[in-house]
Amino acid sequence: MRKPHIKPIDKEVEIPDKKFLVSKTDLRGIIKYANTAFIEVSGYTEEELVGSNHNIVRHPDMPRTVFKLLWDTIQSGKEFWGYVKNLAKDGSYYWVFAHVTPSYDTTGANIIGYHSDRRKPRKDAVEKISQIYAEVKKAEERGGLEAGVKKFNEILEMEGKDYAEFVFSI
Numbered sequence: 001m002r003k004p005h006i007k008p009i010d011k012e013v014e015i016p017d018k019k020f021l022v023s024k025t026d027l028r029g030i031i032k033y034a035n036t037a038f039i040e041v042s043g044y045t046e047e048e049l050v051g052s053n054h055n056i057v058r059h060p061d062m063p064r065t066v067f068k069l070l071w072d073t074i075q076s077g078k079e080f081w082g083y084v085k086n087l088a089k090d091g092s093y094y095w096v097f098a099h100v101t102p103s104y105d106t107t108g109a110n111i112i113g114y115h116s117d118r119r120k121p122r123k124d125a126v127e128k129i130s131q132i133y134a135e136v137k138k139a140e141e142r143g144g145l146e147a148g149v150k151k152f153n154e155i156l157e158m159e160g161k162d163y164a165e166f167v168f169s170i
């Protein structure tokens with residue numbers, strides 16, 4: 001499915017406790033699998049999700065810088081942990097704490113796709129991270145991705161942590 005144009009609304013959908021939203025993608029981020037919790041929370045049908053780019057749930061408030069970090073991390077074979085604000089089909093939003101990992105072929109030498117599971121984040125962590133993302137987004141609006149990355153790194157430097165350490169400290 002092509003990315004639909006959805007107008008965000010100021011309504012939060014809470015992920016049920018203990019539910020994991022699971023998806024698998026190919027190397028380009030095209031969804032190959034979505035579990036029931038992901039289908040229910042996103043508001044799309046399985047048919048709409050499978051075959052679509054994962055950016056189908058991208059929320060416009062999210063800085064591009066975070067997705068650059070996500071892709072740089074997983075394409076280099078490492079796991080990514082991070083907070084993401086997502087857009088549901090009806091325009092509402094849902095915050096997740098996401099874990100994204102590369103999947104390897106049987107030789108273990110080649111990445112063949114990616115796997116992610118997401119759970120409900122703590123409210124206080126979302127409050128902290130959304131302030132940081134808003135600052136990074138503002139920097140991107142003024143100076144593009146480069147300015148966003150610079151801002152993000154400055155904030156993390158002040159915290160004395162990289163993003164992976166930071167997400168577990170809040």
Ligand SMILES: Cc1cc2nc3c(=O)[nH]c(=O)nc-3n(C[C@H](O)[C@H](O)[C@H](O)COP(=O)(O)O)c2cc1C
Nearest residue numbers: 025029054055057058059067084086100114115116
């Ligand atoms: C396994 C996997 C899971 C992803 N999960 C999300 C997600 O939950 N929300 C999101 O906005 N992007 C997610 N992405 C990143 C998207 O592929 C995409 O880079 C991002 O939405 C930004 O969209 P854009 O590249 O069109 O700017 C995921 C990527 C992969 C490989």
